[in-house]
Amino acid sequence: MAGSRFLNTVSGAALSFAVAVSGGVVASIAMPASAYAAVVNNIVVKGTGTTGTDAVKSKLTIVPGKSFSDADINQSIRNLYSSGYFSNVAISVSGSTLVVDVTENQMINQLVFNGNRKVSDKKLQGAVQLRSLGPYNEAQAQLDAQRIKDAYAQIGRSDVEVNIETANVGDNRVNVAYVIDEGGRTKIRKINFVGNDTFANARLAGVILTKKSTPLSFLTRKDIYNPDQLRADESMLRDFYNNHGFPDFRLISTDVDYDEDSNSYTLTFTMSEGERYKFGNVGVSTSVEGVDVEGLQREIDTRQGKVYDADKIQQSSESIAAAVSSQGYPFAQVNPRGDRNFTDNTVSVNYEIDQGVKAYIERIEITGNTRTRDFVIRREFDLAEGDAYNREMIARAKRRLEGLGYFSSVNISTQPGSAPDRVVIVVDVEDEPTGSFSIGAGYDAEGDALVLELGVEERNFLGRGQYIKASAGAGNDDSQIYNFSFTEPFFLGYRLAAGFDLYRAYSSSQDYYDYTETAGDIRLTAPLTNELSTTLMYSYQNFEYGGKGAWYEDKNLSPIFQDLIEGGPWTVSSIEQSFNYSSVDSRRLPREGVLAAVTNKVAGLGGDSNYYAITGKARVYQMLSDQADIIGSLTVRGGYVTPFDDNLNVFDQFTIGGQQIRGFEQSGIGPRTEQGNSLGATTYATISAEANFPVPLIPEDISLRGAAYVDAGTAFGNKVDVSSAGPIEGTDSALRASAGIGLIWNSPFGDLRFDYAIPFAKEDYDEVQRFRFGIANTF
Template sequence: MAGSRFLNTVSGAALSFAVAVSGGVVAAVAVPADAYAAVVRNITVNGTGQAGSDAIKSKLTIKPGQSFTDADINQSIRNLYSSGYFSDVKISVSGSTLVVNVTENQLINQVVFNGNRKVSDKKLEGVVQLHSLGPYNQAQAQVDIQNIKDAYASIGRSDVEVTIQTATVQDNRINVAFVIDEGGRTKTRKINFEGNNTFGDARLASVILTKRSTPLSFLTRKDIYNPDKLRQDEKLLRDFYNNHGFPDYRLLSTDVDYDETDNSYSITFNISEGDRYKFGDIGVETTVEGVDISNLKGDIKTRTGKIYDADDIQKTSESIAASVSSQGYPFAQVNPRGDRSFTNDTYSVNYEIDQGMKAYIERIDIVGNTRTRDYVIRREFDLAEGDAYNREMIARTKRRLEALGYFSSVEIKTLPGSAPDRVVLEVDVVDEPTGSFSIGAGYDAEGDSLVLELSVEERNFLGRGQYIRASAGLGDDDSQIYNFSFTEPFFLGYRLAAGFDIYRASSSTQEYYNYAETAGAIRLTAPLTDNLYSTVRYSYQQFEYDGRGDWQNLNNVSQVYQDLINGSPWVVSSLQQSFNFSTVDNRQMPREGVLATLNNTFAGLGGDSHYYKLDGKARWYQMISDQADIIGSLTARGGFVTPFDDNLNVFDQFTIGGQQIRGFKQNGIGPRTVGTNDALGSQYYATLSAETNFPLPGIPEDINLRGAAYVDAGSAWGNAVEVTGTQIEGTDFSIRASAGVGLIWNSPFGDLRFDYAVPFAKEDFDETQRFRFGIANTF
């Protein structure tokens, strides 16, 4: 018979083809390429229980009446094992019958977790593969144990112990229990830097993600040791040095020591800084015929004499590539060539424009994103499938994705496509948490009261890249503040950020009236450059002044405020255009760069106010000492408002005080009514502040507590509010100034600031307030 000839031939695999399984590893007999074909008439299955014969036969590549080879037997066995339902599979041929002998794995009745308090059942269910009604096998159980350990390691519990217990219930079914001993929380006890001469330990510690353990680390979890995070810290240190003048920086080693006695890690970064360089000669050359390099001067960010900055070199390459592409050369690539001068520590750069490989993007694959939608990542590309491959534009996309703050890591790989001139881009990202809940404290300037605030913020709502923030505040004397903001960063598919804001505030702190403000705004923001944005905003505000008790018979109520109460509510309908500029290195704790904004506001689209207002502010940050991590800043503010008709309302003018010149109450300086001392606001104002902030001696830098010393000066003058029967003082230009100290705490509850300032130049009618507590503000 054909079957017996097949089984007895020397070139056949075996008389009875079998596969042994040990620990989940399949050992299969090799199949010669020239094995004879055979045909069977019947298939018999032995040992089946829960799976059923038909289900087993469906996994076979062998069918009655069809010829098959040893390769088909091999593949059929693999199919049965891959289902996970069998612990042993043997296939043999007896005459014209294919005999399949299987031993089934036990089926899981239920999976439970015992001993877990720090990680929820729901999260653990997401990391294990064993599940109810699925097959149980020891190999998968060991993989699941390791996955549970990894989940605990991510929250700082690397010494967790996990075992597995099984109990047979009935009909070859078992219950599976993962027994977890969570152990203690692993801490990062020390972070040391060796070889750093230019930058102090505190400065370098601010660069990396891993932080030393503090009493509040259980809230932030930044002290968790994680090898992947450590690799990222190494990259952050390299980028920091490369962007601050050290192209020869090297990380010699990273030493990690684990102390079992207190379950903690000590990390030491051994670095070699190298020499600090400035940019020397900067040039642009091209081998691409037709490219006009004279039009590329505006793309150069690297300037002769400026401290070497690798990021500026990258940005210059990207900008030149974009300009050359717009000239009709989409494949051109920019290669920056550096030339060090060891005699004067300069680094000359020549940007060479070459004809890159002529390839097109066949496909863009997104992998690794478990939360963020694919389109949120794709829209950061200036390239699409079918476009010319451009290395610098891909590098720009990577920077954009990293700047979103949605991912802990971003990698873009270029893979071969289906043809020599086709490439596939693979974007590999790792999502990170983007939501936060905070408890903070602030100061209600209008109500002159302390406000405790609860806020919820989500920077990547439902993985769509949308921003949502809601907050509620409650202060003394029934002061209340409510905020809600929403922003869609890619409105109608364009790089336009559209959103709206809703605001409500009320207070009863004034002597003879209650105050309330209700406001709503819609806005649209467009990027003009990488650092400059323009925003158009329409706002609708309603102000309510509600007189309390027998206020009309009080002697200290000026005619101005009588009119406000009698005319309440008041409406302001305005259109504002703003420019916002930023080059700071870190928005939360800037050390270098500029923040600036300029606002043009037109009120009079209906409502009770009709004016034009121009105001702006700018703050410049500069390191005073890299070694001691001392930061200096200068802040300038100013503005004026002019009515379209004869007068302004009190709420149209500028209210200047403690937010601009510390040591004074908000609205504590500027024009006031004589006798009743009612603040009118000012038509003009200008202020200047100089501040330095520094680590507090003896306080670990990871506590995020810093001191500050400052001097503020400025003036608020001019009045366009109509006042009858009352004299006004403070309309002339007069300098006010103060000096003070502050305490800045980047706490887990929000950025808090405490200030104590003493005015040394003021007017007799000014209202002072030496101590101030509120939300820290970099601007």
């Protein structure tokens, strides 16, 4: 800069001085800048306008009457330039006066954005540094133009053009306009996988986050080319193969081909899978005296004969480290050592426990989080300042942070502390959007109505890690549904999830009774292991039935149901406890693992119901073909309810049908009156076997899958007082069964499912419904 060049010539001259020596001879001696300090008595500022003299002087490190050096002049010039108000700065010394000569930048009278339709003014204002009523700087304006381009690249418009236009409005002021040509939306035309012999393209496409463009991609924004996201996709592919038996997997290259004519990208991942391995012998050894090796065997999740899984090795190491620490060895480190057998393609793993280096955590520094609060990140660590440093416990914290779904990246590193035995942990995260808007459609079989539901969801409310969801729905029969849920995942400072749910519904039918319900619950969930949790919940329901249906007008109604309609409103006050188990690889589209739940429920804390009920369900997922991406699942369900007194209400018993055994109406099987009104059952059991697969000839990016299934089950038993109802049928345990096909669409509006099933084992009084559609449910 001109100011810097001027400084180099002026400061040297200013530090020359005359020294009188004996004999009256005067010599001019130039001393080095580092060896001299000067003093001025006055400061004169030239060239200021709107900035003002005092504002300039406040940036100087030089004070009249105090000594200064050329280092102070350098720093003063840097301070003035960094303020952004000046385009040129020069400082010189004239006698005992310091002269500061500045040239002011123009001030921005108004800053506007023109041509932006896809990105709001508010978002662009957050991206740029220049501001209205602030100084104008050409270099900063160019940087801001690039930031605007980056903002557009995030929504898939990489060919955006940004021009800067200025207009002088007098009094050293200027209007600034960013003129934006948004261009077309860049798309991902195709994603290729080369060298994948074991897994189908559709399987691998489901692993990565970048997706091929479809007509509905504008809703999900996942078809945007982003180099950082591409690096993350590469990491996901490596992890996927390493967790599915391929420790030798290599990603040879990732090619990006841009087609200017179509404004689209083609991504090609070229890989070498290597051989598939299983676990061989698995053991634990230690050099630390006193460690209970036998007791650590239960912490191992890698079993001989199972497919090699790098993730389970890491999880086992973390569990062993936590167990050893609880035995009184906080510094112990777990080092898994693998011994590969190329003959039978096995990897033997030995978890070696060493004493480790004695070091303590001096502090935990958190960086990069622009939205998530620090305490939300800190609470995922089982370690705090002053605790013993344990590498595996840090790895566990990283896994937890990644599992929250709040961050696009999580990196944890260490730095030396203030002493040899002190360590600083640096947690660097990058926030990602956690809110979503959903549109769902479903079919209410009970009310014979189509229901459309709109919802908003936030998984990291106000950056505090809280979950909140609100939704409202309406149907073609004037039905209405309202839901609100809130969850605090770290209640009272413990790893307990506390929350509540509120529910309001109304449905009307010409062929069935009207129904109105208001309900709410409070719940508390505690983790027992990484895969098992327990929930305690209190719920309260208030509901009533109306008799506006055509069948009611025709009096085709059992006296039991007349009493049900005329005796309302009804209330149920209950408490329930459940165990929930999950080891699936994905909640959205599980391919491997188990989902299971057992629930005990007691009703009778006031209200109209007094009973005990136990229900259970489990679903096992298993890949039937990795190459064809065929997923198999087996589901079992069951339940039993018994009253504390002599009888149950109709609404206390289980009603099953199309949700459990497709091909039947909901409440379509089980005991019923001679008028055909369902009473429900005290006992039920069902089993379903299903295989789902990509639909042939349909691009996998459409996310359309087919399903073929067989369902079977029974519902029997009755504890409702039927003395006035006449004959009752269906109290025996006759088997019902059906077979069918389905279509599952992983749409931007939610997972929609269409089923067509034909019952091949049924009773004459059962109610059949062959076609059914609604929201797909993984469990």
